[in-house]
Amino acid sequence: MQRSLNIDPGKCTGCRQCEMACSYENEKVFNPSKSRIRVFTFDAEARFVPYTCTQCAEAWCMRACPVDAIRINLGTGAKEIHNDVCVGCKVCTIACPFGTVNYNADTGKVMKCDLCEGDPACAKACPTAAITYVDANWTGLDKMRMWAAKTDSAMTAN
Amino acid sequence: MHYVVLGAGPAGVVAAETLRTADRAGTITLVGGEPEPPYSRMAIPYFLTGKIPAEGTHLRKAPGYYDTLGIGFRQGTAEGLDTDAKRIAFADGSHLHYDRLLIATGARPVRPPIAGLERKAVHHCWTLEDARNIVTLAEPGSHVVLMGAGFIGCIVLEALAMRGVNLTVVEMGDRMVPRMMNPTAGTMIRKWCETKGVRVLTSTRIKSLQSVAAEKSRGIFGFLRRKEAPRDSDTIDVELDTGEMLAAHLVVVCAGVKPNTDFLEGSGIRTDGGILVDRYMRTSANDVYAAGDVARGYDFSTKGHDVHAIQPTASEHGRIAALNMAGHNVQYNGSLQMNVLDTLGLISSSFGLWDGVEGGEAVEVVDHDAYRYLCLQFKDDVLVGGTAIGMTQHIGCLRGLIQAGTRLGPWKERLRRDPMRIMDAYVAHSQMA
Ligand SMILES: Cc1cc2nc3c(=O)[nH]c(=O)nc-3n(C[C@H](O)[C@H](O)[C@H](O)COP(=O)(O)OP(=O)(O)OC[C@H]3O[C@@H](n4cnc5c(N)ncnc54)[C@H](O)[C@@H]3O)c2cc1C
Ligand code: SF4
Ligand code: SF4
Numbered sequence: 001m002q003r004s005l006n007i008d009p010g011k012c013t014g015c016r017q018c019e020m021a022c023s024y025e026n027e028k029v030f031n032p033s034k035s036r037i038r039v040f041t042f043d044a045e046a047r048f049v050p051y052t053c054t055q056c057a058e059a060w061c062m063r064a065c066p067v068d069a070i071r072i073n074l075g076t077g078a079k080e081i082h083n084d085v086c087v088g089c090k091v092c093t094i095a096c097p098f099g100t101v102n103y104n105a106d107t108g109k110v111m112k113c114d115l116c117e118g119d120p121a122c123a124k125a126c127p128t129a130a131i132t133y134v135d136a137n138w139t140g141l142d143k144m145r146m147w148a149a150k151t152d153s154a155m156t157a158n
Numbered sequence: 159m160h161y162v163v164l165g166a167g168p169a170g171v172v173a174a175e176t177l178r179t180a181d182r183a184g185t186i187t188l189v190g191g192e193p194e195p196p197y198s199r200m201a202i203p204y205f206l207t208g209k210i211p212a213e214g215t216h217l218r219k220a221p222g223y224y225d226t227l228g229i230g231f232r233q234g235t236a237e238g239l240d241t242d243a244k245r246i247a248f249a250d251g252s253h254l255h256y257d258r259l260l261i262a263t264g265a266r267p268v269r270p271p272i273a274g275l276e277r278k279a280v281h282h283c284w285t286l287e288d289a290r291n292i293v294t295l296a297e298p299g300s301h302v303v304l305m306g307a308g309f310i311g312c313i314v315l316e317a318l319a320m321r322g323v324n325l326t327v328v329e330m331g332d333r334m335v336p337r338m339m340n341p342t343a344g345t346m347i348r349k350w351c352e353t354k355g356v357r358v359l360t361s362t363r364i365k366s367l368q369s370v371a372a373e374k375s376r377g378i379f380g381f382l383r384r385k386e387a388p389r390d391s392d393t394i395d396v397e398l399d400t401g402e403m404l405a406a407h408l409v410v411v412c413a414g415v416k417p418n419t420d421f422l423e424g425s426g427i428r429t430d431g432g433i434l435v436d437r438y439m440r441t442s443a444n445d446v447y448a449a450g451d452v453a454r455g456y457d458f459s460t461k462g463h464d465v466h467a468i469q470p471t472a473s474e475h476g477r478i479a480a481l482n483m484a485g486h487n488v489q490y491n492g493s494l495q496m497n498v499l500d501t502l503g504l505i506s507s508s509f510g511l512w513d514g515v516e517g518g519e520a521v522e523v524v525d526h527d528a529y530r531y532l533c534l535q536f537k538d539d540v541l542v543g544g545t546a547i548g549m550t551q552h553i554g555c556l557r558g559l560i561q562a563g564t565r566l567g568p569w570k571e572r573l574r575r576d577p578m579r580i581m582d583a584y585v586a587h588s589q590m591a
Pocket of ligand 1: 089091164165166167168169170189190191192198199200201202203234235236237262263264265283284285310313314418421449450451452467468469470472497498
């Protein structure tokens with residue numbers, strides 16, 4: 001059974017442990033700007049929203065890549081960037097309508113969530129269980145999926 | 159059922175793959191017009207800079223990939239199409255019968271009517287073969303003149319500059335990337351390129367290319383027309399309409415492209431600056447579809463039909479066309495014009511109706527010193543286009559907001575005050591609504 005990241009913004013206190021953990025896990029530095037998950041802050045509403053790639057079924061990033069550098073990990077279902085193949089063209093960063101692929105000028109490549117091979121560091125680091133890694137079928141990802149359906153540029157079946 | 163996919167660029171390859179998923183039993187033939195495995199033109203600049211070998215441009219990397227999927231790949235240049243007999247005629251005299259055909263033959267560069275463009279050491283930058291030719295000539299320090307600073311020209315500019323050549327770019331428009339960037343953005347990119355040592359001449363035309371050897375006959379007058387003396391390796395003299403002469407070892411021509419539709423003459427397939435297709439990617443002939451740079455597909459923003467000439471549109475077209483060829487009635491919602499460009503480390507992007515709409519509203523922030531710019535175009539409270547420079551984080555949200563047609567409500571006012579909060583607006587709508 002594949003699992004996915006379930007994010008419950010209501011439980012997020014804005015401590016940014018997830019950003020730290022992600023950046024350390026993937027880039028070996030404690031630098032939130034290198035994190036693939038980002039916590040958005042809405043001061044007016046006093047709300048925090050952790051946000052990252054949902055490994056969407058449409059995989060716009062993967063379909064736009066000119067050199068086959070984004071592939072599906074058959075174990076986790078994650079769409080993973082293969083750094084040895086990526087040429088840094090950034091087309092995936094404009095193709096993903098969720099804004100969850102970012103360019104990293106230090107490496108000349110792009111970064112996105114890869115579910116840490118099935119053991120996501122952000123979920124482990126979150127002290128309030130705002131981020132959990134759960135069975136894909138019963139997560140609260142529905143909201144995001146609905147949004148994805150709205151965005152689907154590609155087609156309406158009839 | 160025999161599906162033939164003519165053209166092995168991204169549109170053709172995605173179509174062949176989609177056909178395989180949609181129809182396990184059908185016969186699929188993919189035809190490429192160049193003596194290469196299916197590759198991506200977009201990756202050529204990275205081959206030029208040495209970041210990847212030629213194989214790095216190949217669209218799919220696994221050995222035996224097409225065989226494994228049961229996709230027959232062959233080479234051949236189509237010269238004619240008989241839509242009644244459902245037969246393609248190739249340059250080598252062979253023929254191929256199809257039940258359903260996808261035309262994905264892309265585009266080819268145009269050669270403007272300028273005297274001397276047929277000279278040696280003048281190349282387009284469109285195919286892998288062009289790229290191999292450029293690699294041998296674009297040595298560090300050599301004089302290179304680039305004709306055209308459109309989107310493709312600017313990508314090639316970056317690759318040439320990174321090879322360490324002495325580069326001059328000549329653009330007849332009044333700014334760089336005139337069809338993707340407004341004057342503020344185009345000027346900012348130009349300034350940046352100039353600080354990086356590239357000479358940029360806008361509103362300038364190349365009048366002719368001559369042999370440097372002819373220099374002697376021009377004597378002192380020839381000498382006076384130069385800003386820089388020729389090097390021994392220079393073989394071409396580029397004459398500008400300003401009167402200046404530029405000596406060059408290599409001239410690269412990026413002066414636009416036109417769709418590969420010549421072989422359709424007499425086929426009855428309707429074209430008008432590209433093959434006309436409906437929202438199911440069908441052409442005017444039965445069982446013939448078209449996709450990618452060769453097709454005037456449906457545009458999400460304008461609700462009209464246009465050639466986008468970009469990779470994401472080509473692969474979307476390929477997928478939609480293939481689904482319809484395999485019998486799934488799928489209507490295309492249209493693609494969004496969008497580009498991302500890296501000019502020597504300055505990253506810019508544009509989306510949709512970046513130039514705005516009538517009765518719409520633009521908000522922008524510009525910081526010339528930091529080379530940062532963001533312009534958002536609205537119609538009512540819906541984002542319809544955007545331009546960004548120096549922004550690489552979460553930039554895809556512009557596409558998301560435009561294509562979802564999100565009504566921004568109170569966020570419109572917030573964005574008016576601070577356009578940089580665009581990703582906040584996106585997250586607020588997608589996660590907190
Ligand atoms: C240097 C360069 C950089 C680029 N950078 C970008 C970028 O950053 N972002 C972006 O979005 N786009 C970019 N593009 C554009 C992008 O590459 C094209 O939009 C894309 O390749 C279109 O795909 P296609 O499959 O429609 O056509 P093509 O890729 O052109 O493929 C056409 C295929 O048809 C074949 N063919 C042509 N004529 C015939 C014939 N008569 N018979 C048989 N076969 C034929 C060709 O050999 C080829 O296999 C770039 C292009 C170039 C040249
Ligand atoms: S990066 Fe974007 S397009 Fe790619 S899988 Fe994640 S959400 Fe989908
Ligand atoms: S930046 Fe890398 S992963 Fe993204 S589309 Fe380009 S080559 Fe593919």
